Amino acid sequence: MGRLTLGYFLRRFSIFLVTIWLAATLIWIIPRLAPGDPITAMVGRMIRQAGYVENSDIIIEGWRERFGLNDSLPVQYVRYLGNLVRMDFGYSLAYFPTTVGEIVGRALPWTVGLLLVAVTITFFLGNFLGALLAWRGTPKLVKYLIPVGMIFTSIPSILAAIFLLYIFAFFLDWFPLTGAYKAGMTPSLSIEFITSVIHHGTLPALSVVLVSFGYWALGMRGMMITVEGEDYMHLARAKGLNPLYVLYRYMIRNAILPQVTAFAITLGTLVSGQVLVEYIFAYQGMGNVIFSALRNQDFPVIQGTSFILILMTALAVLIIDLIYPLIDPRISYERS
C-alpha cells in the first residue's frame, strides 16, 4: 500500500476549500450581474406565475431589508461568506419560522442514503461487468448479453426515472409511486419500516444504476484492454499464475485506478442526476426540497440545499482523493 503524505493532504484540502469558495462565489455573483436584483426577479416570477401578488412593492422592500440588499456589494459578499461558514442559511420563506438548516437536516439523510446505495451498486456492478467484457476467460454468451443491458447508458437518469415510474409503479403497480416510505408510518428501526424504505427506494436507486453502470463498464473495458497490452501481463501469464488471480491482482487492480479518479470527477453529475430522480419520485430528499422551493420561490432554501449538496460532493471528492494514494502506490511520490 502507498502512503499519505502531508504535502499531498494539504494540496487536496486546499483544492477542497477553493472548490467550495468558487461555487459559493459563482452562486452569489452571477445573479447579481443580471439587471435588477434577485428579490425583484423572484417576486417578478411569482407575479408571472400567480398573476397578481398583493403589495409586491412592500414585499420586495421587506425582503431587501432582510437580505441586506441595501448594503454595499462587498459588505453583502463578506456577510454571505460568513453565513456560509457558520452554515447559517436563514429562514425558509415558505415555511417561516422553519430554518433552512432544519429542512436540509430532514432531507439530507435520505439523499445521502439513497445515493450511497445507488452509487456503490453502480460502481461495482459497472466495473465488474466491464472487466468481464474485456477478460479473455469470459464466456461468449455473457459478452453478448452485457451490452444489451447497457442500452440505458448515458440517458439522463430523470428520463429513466419517468419510464420506470410508469412501467413498474403505474402500469404494473409493483412499486409505490411516491415517497421514501409508506405515508403515515413513523420512521423507526422496525422491520416493517425498513421493508417499506427498501420498497420505496428500489425504483429511484434503479434509475441511477441503470443509466450509469454502463458508463463504468465501458470505461473499465477500455482500461482493461490497455492493461492487457502491458508488458507485466505477459510476464504474469508466463509465470503460470491462476487466471482468476491474474484477472484480479494484475488486471482489475491496475485498471480500476483511473476509474476511481473518474469516479471523483463524475460525482457532481451523479448528485445532480439523483436530485432530479428524487423530484420525479417525490422522494423526501434534497431533490424534492429543491423542487418545492422552486415552486414556492423559496430562495433561501434553494440556496441552502444547493450549497449543502455542493459541499457534500466536494467532501466526497476530498475523501476519495485522500484514499487514492493508499490504493495507488505511485501517487504520493509524484508530488515530492
Add this chain to the structure above:
Amino acid sequence: MATTNTSPDQRAVDSALALPITPKRMGRFNRWDTPWLNRKLLTGAAIVGAILLIGIFGRLFWDTDLAFTASSPLNLPPPGFVNSRGQEGTWAHPLGTENSGRDMLALMIVGAPNSFMVGVVAATVGMTVGVILGFSAGFIGGRLDDFIRLISDVTITIPTLMVLIVIQALLPVIELSTMALLIAAFAWPSPTRLIRSQVLTMRESGYVQMAKLSGTSTFSIMFKEILPNLLPYLAASFIGNATGAILAAVGLETLGLGPQRVPTLGGTIYFAISGAALLRNMWWWWALPTLLLALMFIGLLLINLGLDEVANPRLRQASR
C-alpha cells in the same frame, strides 16, 4: 530497439505494416480501411441526424404555430386512442395535444432542435476555451500550468446543476442562449484536462521533437503537428461535452427552470409532470419528449463510442 514499450506481437505487426504497400493496394486501403467509417459512429450520427432533420424540415410540413398555448383542443390522444374523458384522437393532431392546448408534434419539431442547440453552443464555447487553456497549460507550463490545472480540477468536481439551479432561479428572464452560455461556463474543464495531457504526451513524442529540432515555430508545431493528431480526441470530447450540456439543460428544463419563451423537450416534460400526465395516463404527453431525448442520448453515446475506437486502435481490435 526504438519501441521498447509495445508488446512483441504488436511490434511484429507494426514492423510488418511499415513495409511498402504497393500502389494498387494503397488505393483500396485508403478508401475502405479508414477508421472513421465505423459502425457505431455511423449509427449514432444517423440517429442524431434524423432527429435534427425532423427539427429542420419538420417545420416545412407542419404548422409550428401549433406549439403555442391554446392553439389546439386540450388533452387529445394520438389517433386510435381514447383519453380519460372518452375523446378520440384525430389526424389533425397525430401525436395528440397536452393540457394547455399545444400540439405535441409541433412541440417536438420546435423543441428537439432547441434542446440540441443548447448542447452544441455550450460544447463549442467550452471546447474553444478548453483548447486554448489546454494548449497554453501544456505548452507554456510552469505557473500558468499550475493555475489552469488547479482551476479545472476545482471546477470539474462542482455539481453543475446545483449551481445552475441557484443562478437560474434568481434570473428574471432565461433565454435559450443565456442557458447555453451558463452551461458552457462549466463545460471547459474536461477538454482542458484532456488537451493538456495529450499535449504533454505529444510534446515529448519523436515527431514533435524532430519538428522542434528542425526549427519549426511553436505555433506551427501546435497547429500542424499536434492538433491534427488530437482530432479524434477533440471530436470525442466535443460530443461528450455536448451530451453533458444537453443533460444539464434537460435537468433545468424539467425542473421548470428552462427558457420561458420557447418550447423545449425538457420543458414539455416539466409541464407533463406538473400536469400529472402519468396519473392521468396521458402517456403521449410525457413519453414522446422522453423517448426523443433518450434517442438523442443513445445517438450521442454511439458517436462517442465510435470516436473512441477511432482514437484508440486497441479498442477497435478488441471489439472485433
Add this chain to the structure above:
Amino acid sequence: MTTSWNQPPVLKVRGLKVYYETPKGDVLAVDGVNFDLFKGETLGLVGESGCGKSTAAMGILQLVTPPGRVVDGEVLLEGHNLLGMSEQALRAVRWIKLALIPQGAMNSLNPTMKVSAQIKDAIIAHEGKQANKGIKPRILELLTMVGLPGRVYDLYPHELSGGMKQRVCIAMAIALNPTVIIADESTSALDVVVQRVVAQTMLKVKDALGVSMIMIGHDMGLMAQMVDRIAVMYAGKIVEIAPVKEMFAEPKHPYSQLLIESVPSLKERKPLKITEGITHDPRNPPPGCIFQLRCPFVMDICRVQPPVMRETNEGQLVACHLYPESVDGSLINVADVARNP
C-alpha cells in the same frame, strides 16, 4: 557448469510457425524454426528488428496473443510437446520448467505490487500456500543472488532504477529453479554499462544453477561474450547456427557475415555493411531463399529453391546454396524433422 552436449537436448523446437493475422493476409513472423537447446547451454538468438526472434520466444512460451497464432510445429521440453497442451497443463510447466526474463523490464513489473509480492505469487502458484517465514528468506536470498540489497523486498517497481528492475526480473525467473530460461532482449532497454553488468549477473546466476538459456538480442558484440552458440534469424527463419567461435571466425551465411562485419570495433573503422529492414513483404515471401533480395552472392538457384540446413563443419549449420555439401555429404541434424526447409 559445463554444457552437456552428449545428452539429449532439454528443448527441441521443430518447424515452429507463428503467423499474425492482418487485414491483408498473414504475416509469416516465424516460419519454420528448428533448433536444439542442451543442458547448461546458452543459445543466442540474433537478428534485426522484426525478424521474428521475440515472436519465436513467445511461440516457445505459448504466449502468442491475437492477432498472432501458432500455426504449426513442435516445442519439446524434456520430451513433452508444449503445443497442444491444455492451458492448465501448461500452467503447471510454466516457471517451474520454463521461465522468462522479459523485454522492456521497465513495464514488466506490476506497478501496484511490491517486488516481494510479485516473486511470492509465482512461488505460491506452483508450490501452494506457505508460511511467510519460509518464503521471505528465500526471496531475500534470490535478491542477494542477483546483487540487490534486501530493502528492495519492500519496494514498489517505480522506486527502482531500470537495472534494478531487470535484476528483479532475473531473481523472479530463477525463483523456482527452472530448466530453461528465455531472456528476451532483457538488456536492450538499459544503458550500455548497466547492460553489461546485468548480462553478467544473468550468466553468473545461470551458471550457478545450471539452467539452459535462450538469449534473444540484436547486439552481436554483446552476444559474443555471453553465449555458447549463436543462431542467426532472418525473416522468420534461422539461417545459421554455430558455436560462437566458429560463427565469428568463419561465418558461413552471407547474412551472418554482414552482421558480424558490422560489429563495431576500436581497432578499425568499418563502413556499415548492413542495410536496414527486411526487404520483402512478410505476408508474401519470394520463392526460393528468403535472403535473395539482399544477398550479395545471389545465384539463379536462390530464386527458385529454398536452401536446406546443412552441417558444414562440426556443429555449424547453415541454410545457403553456397554450401551445397555437408561434412559427410548429407542433410543433417535438425533438417531431418523440419517440415518446411
